[in-house]
Amino acid sequence: MLGADQAHKPLGARQAQKLRTRQALLDAGLRLLEHQSLSSLGLRELTREVGVAPAGFYRHFRDMGDLGVALVEESFGSLREMVRAIRGEQAKADEVIDGTVAVIARYVREHRPHFRFIARERYGGVQPVREAIADELRLFAEELASDLAAQPESEGWSPQDVRMLADLYVDHMVMIAIAFLDVPPEHPESEEDIANIARRQLRLIRLGRSHWLDD
Template structure:
């Protein structure tokens, strides 16, 4: 393995270690650099070859969490192209992501209203990317204007993220009930937006 590949793997190990240390009880601000290094299996001094400090790592975690979610939703939209209910597939995909990546989603939720302006801005940027992609999708697949598509996307993203906050601690039956309710709510929003054609 060459030096560049080793560096990439170590950086990835640090990111995964930080995600693993996050939990319902522990936020990013309560995790130390030494803990991250220990979890990643590296010396604390090695951390600085990859990140300037814990804040830079935190911003990277926000970017990674947002990117993973956007990529998953893009894949969901590709599945829809081959036949499937857009709202149902999107909700199922999103809730599966939240359930499988609870720590990453908790990070996005916490830092969205956290004390760090840099983290708040980073989360807002990720949500904006998410909303813009959905706006583009709605505009492309309906005859809605850009303005109405943007309003629809904004309402849907806000509703879905709020549901994501609830689903983290639910059991399977509760998650299914929430998914069914969320699908109906999103359909109501879509019907309302369609009235503006």
């Protein structure tokens, strides 16, 4: 009755199976959502794909929006690794930009369905999912803002200006990731073109940043 054990090692075979079905539902959902949006995904369509009775869905999720929120958390979970990778490396300005674009490209390459889902549902028809994505992105922007504020280039900047720069960066990084989504996975030759444009755009923003206090 108390849910998962406090110690997470000895997971009963009972709840292990439950988690497996839950994960199967999430995986199948992500697969089906590659070519349609969440609001048009049917409960039976999903359970049919997994091989589970329709009623079994309710053992794991209240409704489709609930599953969508779970998918948001899963997506941003793997994105958080990407963020740490960017924040970790301290290097020259151009190297930071190159590394950022490379990490975005890698993330999209390795988590394509996840990010496609995020892009599609960011302004999609299911409100709780929209809000979950907005929350995650806001959290992302706040972390980036505190990083930027700690850098010497931000000396003399007001907190509001740092935040507006962070928002600009986050919005644009999402746009970059979406651009990477369009390159066909079978032959990623055009990926370098997109990366080139993205790098120049980020460089232009950085240039604007370094002259912000020029008067």
